Amino acid sequence: MSASVGKQPLYLKAAISGFVILWLIVAAFPFLWTVWGSFKVEADFFSRVGWWNAIVGTRTELQTGSPFTGDGYYGAWVTRDFWRAVVNTGIVTISVTAISLVLGTLGGYALARSGHKYAFWILIAALVFRAMPHITLVSGYLLPFFELNIWGHLATSIIVLVAINQPFTLWMLHSFFLSIPKDLDESAMVDGCTRFQAFRLVVIPVMWPGVITTGLFSFLLAYNDFAVTSMLLSQDNQTMVPKISSFLGSIQEQGNVMYAVAAVVSATVPLFILVLFFQRQIVSGLTAGAVKG
Amino acid sequence: MAQIRLKNVCKRWGSFVGVDNFDLEIPDREFLVLLGPSGCGKTTTMRMIAGLETVTEGEIWLGDRMVNKLEPKDRDISMVFQSYGLYPNMTVYENIRFPLRVRRIPKEEHDKRVMRAAEMVELTDFLHRRPAALSGGQRQRVALARAIVREPNAFLMDEPLSNLDAKLRVSTRAQIKNLHHTLKTTTIYVTHDQIEAMTLADRVVVMNKGVVQQVGTPTEIYDTPANTFVAGFIGSPAMNLIAGTMKDGVFSGQNISVSGFNKSIAGEVTLGFRAEDANVATEGGEISAPIYSIELLGEATMISMRVAGELVSIKAAKDFRAEIGDTISASVPAGICHLFDSKTGARIEQD
Numbered sequence: 001m002s003a004s005v006g007k008q009p010l011y012l013k014a015a016i017s018g019f020v021i022l023w024l025i026v027a028a029f030p031f032l033w034t035v036w037g038s039f040k041v042e043a044d045f046f047s048r049v050g051w052w053n054a055i056v057g058t059r060t061e062l063q064t065g066s067p068f069t070g071d072g073y074y075g076a077w078v079t080r081d082f083w084r085a086v087v088n089t090g091i092v093t094i095s096v097t098a099i100s101l102v103l104g105t106l107g108g109y110a111l112a113r114s115g116h117k118y119a120f121w122i123l124i125a126a127l128v129f130r131a132m133p134h135i136t137l138v139s140g141y142l143l144p145f146f147e148l149n150i151w152g153h154l155a156t157s158i159i160v161l162v163a164i165n166q167p168f169t170l171w172m173l174h175s176f177f178l179s180i181p182k183d184l185d186e187s188a189m190v191d192g193c194t195r196f197q198a199f200r201l202v203v204i205p206v207m208w209p210g211v212i213t214t215g216l217f218s219f220l221l222a223y224n225d226f227a228v229t230s231m232l233l234s235q236d237n238q239t240m241v242p243k244i245s246s247f248l249g250s251i252q253e254q255g256n257v258m259y260a261v262a263a264v265v266s267a268t269v270p271l272f273i274l275v276l277f278f279q280r281q282i283v284s285g286l287t288a289g290a291v292k293g
Numbered sequence: 294m295a296q297i298r299l300k301n302v303c304k305r306w307g308s309f310v311g312v313d314n315f316d317l318e319i320p321d322r323e324f325l326v327l328l329g330p331s332g333c334g335k336t337t338t339m340r341m342i343a344g345l346e347t348v349t350e351g352e353i354w355l356g357d358r359m360v361n362k363l364e365p366k367d368r369d370i371s372m373v374f375q376s377y378g379l380y381p382n383m384t385v386y387e388n389i390r391f392p393l394r395v396r397r398i399p400k401e402e403h404d405k406r407v408m409r410a411a412e413m414v415e416l417t418d419f420l421h422r423r424p425a426a427l428s429g430g431q432r433q434r435v436a437l438a439r440a441i442v443r444e445p446n447a448f449l450m451d452e453p454l455s456n457l458d459a460k461l462r463v464s465t466r467a468q469i470k471n472l473h474h475t476l477k478t479t480t481i482y483v484t485h486d487q488i489e490a491m492t493l494a495d496r497v498v499v500m501n502k503g504v505v506q507q508v509g510t511p512t513e514i515y516d517t518p519a520n521t522f523v524a525g526f527i528g529s530p531a532m533n534l535i536a537g538t539m540k541d542g543v544f545s546g547q548n549i550s551v552s553g554f555n556k557s558i559a560g561e562v563t564l565g566f567r568a569e570d571a572n573v574a575t576e577g578g579e580i581s582a583p584i585y586s587i588e589l590l591g592e593a594t595m596i597s598m599r600v601a602g603e604l605v606s607i608k609a610a611k612d613f614r615a616e617i618g619d620t621i622s623a624s625v626p627a628g629i630c631h632l633f634d635s636k637t638g639a640r641i642e643q644d
Contacts, residue, residue: 186345187378189365190449191392191439201395205382 031268038261039068045261072262076247082263084236085243089223089267091154092239096161096222100169101215103162105207108173109199113182123174126167134164134227145232152234160232161222168221169214176210177203212281216274223271240267295356295446296321297342297479302351304337304503311337313503315351319481324473327483328490329500330526335483338500339449342481344368355446366395371440372449375456377432379424385411385435386420392443410442413472430461434468441472447479454489466492487527491515499523517631521638524565524631530595532565533605536635544630546601548582553627555643561635568595568606570629573613578622580605584615596621 033054037045040060047053057067064071076082111119141160145151180203188198204211223240230242238246244267247260297319304311312334319325327335340346342353344365353360360368371392380388389407398406411417414434424432433453440448453469454462470493473480484490490497491511499506499514499522507519518524524532537546542556544564551564571580573596582598582605594609598621607623615621632641 181376181378183374183376183378184380186343186365187372187374188380188391188395189345190343190370190372192366192396192443194364194366197395201391202380205380 034261035265038072038258038265039070040258041069041071042258045258072258073266075256076259076263076266080247080259082240082243082259082266085238085240085263086266088154088233088237089239089241092158092161092229093219093222095154095158096165097215097218099158099162100165100218101211103166104169104173104214104218105204105211106199107166107170109177109203111170111174112177113185123171126170130167130171134225135231137164138228138231142231151232152237154233154237157229157232160228161225164228165218165221169218172214172217173207173210176207176214180206209281212278216278219274220271295479297447297481298352298354299338299342300352300354302338302341302353303349304334304341304346305349310503312341315505317498317505317508319479321479322477324480324482324493324495326490326494326497327481327500328485328487328497328526329506330485332502333500334503335485335498335500336451337503339372339451339481339483342447343370343372343449369446370449371443371445371447373433373436373440373451373453375452377424377436377456379432379435379439381424383423384420385416385422385424385427388424388435389416389420389438389442392439396443398443406442407438410438413441413475414438414468429457430465433457433465437469437472441476441478444476445478447481448473450480450482452484453482454484455486462489469493488529491527499526501526517640518565519640521563521565521633524633528567530568530606532567532631533571533600533603534633535564535601535603535605537562537564537601539632544632548598548600549580549625551579551625551627551630554630554632558632558641558643562641563633563635563638565631565633566625566629568608569593571607571623571625573607573609574622574624576622578624580607580623580625581620583620584617586617587615596623598623 037054040054040057041063043059043063044053044057047059053059060069061067063069111123137160142151145156150156184202184206185195185198188202189195193201225239226241226245229239230245233239233242240263244260244263247256247263299315299317299319302315303313315334315338327338329335337346341348342355344360344363344367348361355368355370380391383391386407389410390403393403393406407420408417411420414437416431416434416438419427419431424435427435433456436453440450450469454465457465466489469482473493482489482493494511496508497511497514498508501522507514507523509517514523514527518527518532521534525534535546535549537544537549539554539558539560539562542554542558543550543552544554544562545551546564549564580598580600582600585597585599585604587597588595589611591611593611594613596607596609596613596615597604598607599605632643633639634641
């Protein structure tokens, strides 16, 4: 067997490599194209003459004297205060992740260790709410939020995002907790822990891959959200995604679209770093949950 | 150290009865074994003592405290789990130290006590390892060390040997026996293995379907089983049980006729005797039947025969040789026989 694995026919090898390369190009192209184009002027990136302008940067060279320019970034970050959106996104995502994880680990643990039948129905209800489009929740919230005069604040959208995210974290963490044997908490309790100490000192240290994976998904949900943040945040409090959308959607002036392109790249880079940094935990977390949960 | 009292303890889940009216007093320093087949309620009983399961009815006393409503941590008992329940993120040292840490025992004492517990179970060479890097027997010993480090009122052990291989089971069994001798702590030990029960116990409680069948020393349980369940559960092979009729002091059934019983007993009864008490007779034995199978055990030869519809085992000398199908005779005098009521299964006293 091992010999035959080593000696695949050449055409098969070529086909496999070809497919992988093709897939890589398809998957990565939009992003690489955007990164490259973000250093050009609008006349090149959205050229009517030909797509190669975006690559060589003819107009960019004419307008700025060099084939690459940081004008898009300067415009977005400095002129149009994109940094404020970055700070807002940071506040929203970190808060949503932290709150979701605190409630999710406690709730998931309780549901996983509960012997009652209603635990199952709570999870089913959570699944139903998870399945609903986010916008349905938002439309219901709008009027009460106006009346209570809490529309437009970061805290408001944090609460709504946590509500949307919580069913998912409960499910995910519940299945992680199920994969941890009950004997572990019980032996901690006999050894002298309260239920909460057993949870904190014994169960959670074993749960890290699950907590990190779930935390990452919560982070991404809050980071990428458009429906909630665009409806519930005032202009000053906007997070990155609605801000980018407003660059694209406001009245066109020269270079404005390039702000959006530069902002998109700025918003994507942290995600890459994050996933690369946590990839080991994510993979072990996903498989642990999948096999045993 | 403390005595443990269970007063009419019951455990029910809805209409299902897990443990029915368990009533027992366990004196200080006793090694008590709860023995029974899977699902007989022995583990549930232990978990109720530990506080991991609520008590539906009755009272559990540890020393002079009624502990029904106490959390496990407040009962001052320690427990060894079947799956060991070691903390995978901690080293062996930290695992053993954990009970001291959460009970806020002064830090200066930790090292001394951990080292002493580790020495008792011969783990001093592995203290820096994680449980994942240990063999099954070593993990078992970590669980033991963690239980003894605290010097609790009582030890509870839930089938601690069932995940070990046969050889290790024997040596760990000896170690547990020795630990109990050294520490003299009241111990309750749950097992379905009757050999473990016989070798370890001061007293054995045999349970079936949530009901206590018999409480006694290993010898009592072995020599005078209280009913057919205990008789059939204890011993290897289990006691031979034969249905038949008693009339005028003579028990008779197909291929069997035993005389010399008390004449006051009459009617349908179950007769029991142990394989090692019976003997092969040259002729005129109480049983006369063809051999169904013959097994060489090394130290003896085990013969089975079909008597009154049951397979009956008889232990013969190790040099006994015969063919399957040969008709032989076996001596089963009334003196080695036990009698049980054929309906209730309860023992019938013969004097």
